[in-house]
Amino acid sequence: xxxxxxxxxxxxxxxxxxxxxxxxxxxxxxxxxxxxxxxxxxxxxxxxxxxxxxxxxxxxxxxxxxxxxxxxxxxxxxxxxxxxxxxxxxxxxxxxxxxxxxxxxxxxxxxxxxxxxxxxxxxxxxxxxxxxxxxxxxxxxxxxxxxxxxxxxxxxxxxxxxxxxxxxxxxxxxxxxxxxxxxxxxxxxxxxxxxxxxxxxxxxxxxxxxxxxxxxxxxxxxxxxxxxxxxxxxxxxxxxxxxxxxxxxxxxxxxxxxxxxxxxxxxxxxxxxxxxxxxxxxxxxxxxxxxxxxxxxxxxxxxxxxxxxxxxxxxxxxxxxx
Numbered sequence: 001x002x003x004x005x006x007x008x009x010x011x012x013x014x015x016x017x018x019x020x021x022x023x024x025x026x027x028x029x030x031x032x033x034x035x036x037x038x039x040x041x042x043x044x045x046x047x048x049x050x051x052x053x054x055x056x057x058x059x060x061x062x063x064x065x066x067x068x069x070x071x072x073x074x075x076x077x078x079x080x081x082x083x084x085x086x087x088x089x090x091x092x093x094x095x096x097x098x099x100x101x102x103x104x105x106x107x108x109x110x111x112x113x114x115x116x117x118x119x120x121x122x123x124x125x126x127x128x129x130x131x132x133x134x135x136x137x138x139x140x141x142x143x144x145x146x147x148x149x150x151x152x153x154x155x156x157x158x159x160x161x162x163x164x165x166x167x168x169x170x171x172x173x174x175x176x177x178x179x180x181x182x183x184x185x186x187x188x189x190x191x192x193x194x195x196x197x198x199x200x201x202x203x204x205x206x207x208x209x210x211x212x213x214x215x216x217x218x219x220x221x222x223x224x225x226x227x228x229x230x231x232x233x234x235x236x237x238x239x240x241x242x243x244x245x246x247x248x249x250x251x252x253x254x255x256x257x258x259x260x261x262x263x264x265x266x267x268x269x270x271x272x273x274x275x276x277x278x279x280x281x282x283x284x285x286x287x288x289x290x291x292x293x294x295x296x297x298x299x300x301x302x303x304x305x306x307x308x309x310x311x312x313x314x315x316x317x318x319x320x321x322x
Contacts, residue, residue, distance in 0.1 A: 039124060039167060042175045044290065045228045049115055049123040055089045057121050059226050060180065067183050070121075070225055071192045075210045077202065078118040082110060088210070093128050108167055117252060118213060120222040120259035122298050125172070130163040196221060215255070222259035228294070231261040236291045238262050239312040243270040249318050256298065257316075262291065265312060277301035277322050280315040 040046045042062060050056040055072040076089045082103055084095055096110035108126055115121045168176070193199065198217040202210050238257060242250035250267040257264050279292060279301045286292055292303065292314060299322055 038169050038171050040172045040175060042179060044230055046125060046176070047121060047123050047226060048125045048127060049111065049121070051090075051093050051126075051128045053090070055092075057115070057119065057123070057225070060176070060183075061229060062179055063229060065183050065187050067180065067188045068225055069188070069190045071190065072119075073192075073194045073199070073211055076193065076199070077210045077212055078114055080110065081113045081117055084110070116256050116298070120218065120255050121226055122256060122260065124297075125168050126166060127168070128165040130165065191225065219255050219258070222255070223261060226259050227261040229261070230290045231294060234289055234291050235263060236286065236289060236313040237265045237311055238291075238295075238314045238316060239265060239310065240267045240316045240318065241270045242268070243272060243274040243317050244320050244322070245273045249322070253299070253316065253318060257295070260294065262295075266310070270317065274317060274319040275321060277319040278317045279303040280306045280317070282306075282313050286313055 045059060045061045045063075048058045048060070050058060054074070055076075057070040057072070059068045060066070072089050074088070074090060077086050078089050078092065079086050080092065080095060082099075082105060084099060087095060092111055092114055096107040096114075100107035100110050111126055112123055115123055166173075193213075194211075196218075198214050198221060199211040200214055202212045204210060240250045240253050240257070242253075250269065254264050254267050277299050279295055279299070281287065281292060281303055284305055287303070287305075295301065295314065295316060296303065299316060299318065301316065
């Protein structure tokens with residue numbers, strides 16, 4: 001009888017041990033993927049675009065413990081790149097989701113490029129909360145934002161995370177939650193785009209009235225919303241050259257780089273058209289710079305070490321792939 005029990009015990013171990021090892025291995029693999037796919041280390045500024053039915057742009061600086069939020073109006077029209085055309089900002093996510101596969105581009109890239117081109121805001125993260133809507137006449141302020149990021153409010157609305165679409169990993173969300181929870185109310189600033197005198201009224205062909213951004217006015221104000229302290233601290237000098245053969249590309253890139261605190265010393269046009277965007281650096285010490293990392297992330301450019309003729313530390317040559 002005892003021998004039979006011992007045999008059963010051994011057989012059970014032979015079955016269970018591989019299963020346990022397999023489960024542990026699967027857990028480790030998923031943990032590794034989560035860490036590898038993490039887009040925020042909790043140290044540097046993170047820009048987040050949030051769509052709850054109402055659109056918000058937010059910028060969190062963990063060093064100075066500041067949170068800035070820009071609320072966009074419901075009737076704001078933006079030009080969606082890649083040939084989509086002009087639409088209300090609230091339609092952006094849906095158009096990106098449905099249209100991107102047809103054009104064989106990433107839906108998140110459509111949202112990202114739209115915000116960069118129209119609002120000079122380059123998001124690191126995108127959050128879309130489905131089946132949840134904030135009325136457009138609802139005005140946020142610092143007190144309301146602080147309440148939203150409190151643990152009690154977070155856990156009360158935990159079920160809504162099931163309807164969340166985002167490129168943030170679970171690790172990123174946990175980091176962000178605990179970091180935001182430490183932000184004081186006096187360190188939170190909420191802006192409404194309608195109150196900043198950067199919009200103009202437009203009338204569409206069908207008689208609909210909407211609003212459009214005045215680029216020259218937003219260009220002046222954008223750094224006060226989105227400036228990155230690390231970029232400003234490094235103080236690297238940047239030159240931008242348009243090598244696409246299309247007009248206005250260098251100026252568009254300049255507005256975006258100035259908005260996050262970059263020091264652009266000149267822009268120009270290159271006659272030779274290049275297929276791929278390139279970043280050139282004047283010295284090897286800039287390879288690991290935060291500024292170069294930020295520019296490469298936005299413009300998807302490769303870099304090479306090459307002596308520069310002027311005073312710039314980084315040269316951005318924009319190719320046809322942008």
